[in-house]
Amino acid sequence: MATRSIPVYQKDSAVHSLVTKIVSCLPIHSLAENDQSFFKGAGESDHVVSTEDTIFHPQGGGQPSDIGEMNQNNEISFSVKHARKLPDNQIYHLGSFANPQKLFNAGDVVSQNINSATRNYHSRYHTAGHILGLAVKQLEDIVGVVSELKANHAPGMAFVEFQGLIAGEHKAAIQEKASGLIEGNLEVKVDWWDIETAKARGIAVPEGSAPEDGTIRVVDVVGVGAYACGGTHLHETRDIGGIVVRKISRQKGVTKISYEITDV
Ligand SMILES: [Zn+2]
Structure with a gap:
């Protein structure tokens, strides 16, 4: 991302x-x-x-x-x-x-x-990926400061990758925080911000994504955090269902957290 x-x-x-x-x-x-x-x-x-x-x-x-x-x-x-x-x-x-x-x-x-069913399924996975990233961010006092590198929201192979190391022992805390954000039923808004506003709010602006009018598409999980993102999302986090944090793996300074969604 x-x-x-x-x-x-x-x-x-x-x-x-x-x-x-x-x-x-x-x-x-x-x-x-x-x-x-x-x-x-x-x-x-x-x-x-x-x-x-x-x-x-x-x-x-x-x-x-x-x-x-x-x-x-x-x-x-x-x-x-x-x-x-x-x-x-x-x-x-x-x-x-x-x-x-x-x-x-x-x-x-x-x-x-x-196909609405497929779209909704992808949107649930995609929104859950943002929730996972935001959960890690909210836990930075415990897991350490890391920055999100990229994500894959494809069912069966979904993960979020972070620059920096997250110990496997934090899996339960990340699971609990992510589930809490879903159950809190937060509003998810799509908006267009100018590049300066986006940077001022700590959003990593992807290279090559700046359109001619100088604004960038942002998905804002209201009250928790925002991302520059061009994908499809749900409007409320509870519609994700549940999230299962599968595995935390570390390699060459990068941590990969894989996840799945569930219907509950
Ligand atoms: Zn997104």
Whole structure:
């Protein structure tokens, strides 16, 4: 998070459908080799679609891609299995058409629908990662002063990494603090702050994330702390369910805390 460019999700995370227009629709194999390499696991007949606007959160900032559908008048149906922001800054949707004879054309009006269950699951994992980072920060008198380096919020492999060493004996305290922050049902707000305000409030501003208007997207767990972040979040921490701190491991001055979420 601190050192990488993050794709910015512009929409309210409650928006799960959108009408927009097709910009391009290309067979995956027609992309330049470097661009194809962003879509590992693509099928032979898959296509890559870009649109004027999108509600699909692309993979990035530690969060997996949304999945879902794009449809035109119930006649053309495109199933989206992956979205990525490529170096040209455009978001591309990888997927397959229900009927290989009926493809999108530039200018077509389409409706986008993301899979809400998958989005919500990712948002829970993502928000839990911030809670874990904030729990460690609140415990710095006990665990020591560390700084967050990066995080992965993908289910099954989620972790937060810190510069500095955290002893394994602090696992129970971190677990208790993180669970307390969830149960406290804190409000999670997304806001845009100017760079000076963000820095003054102790936010690590990722390189390459400064937009032209000088503001940065911030997720603020109200009363606890904020991050520069382009991902999708819940509005209240209790909706995470529960968090389980799995493992604290240390290597070369870096501590990695892995975690999972639970339904309770
Ligand atoms: Zn976030």
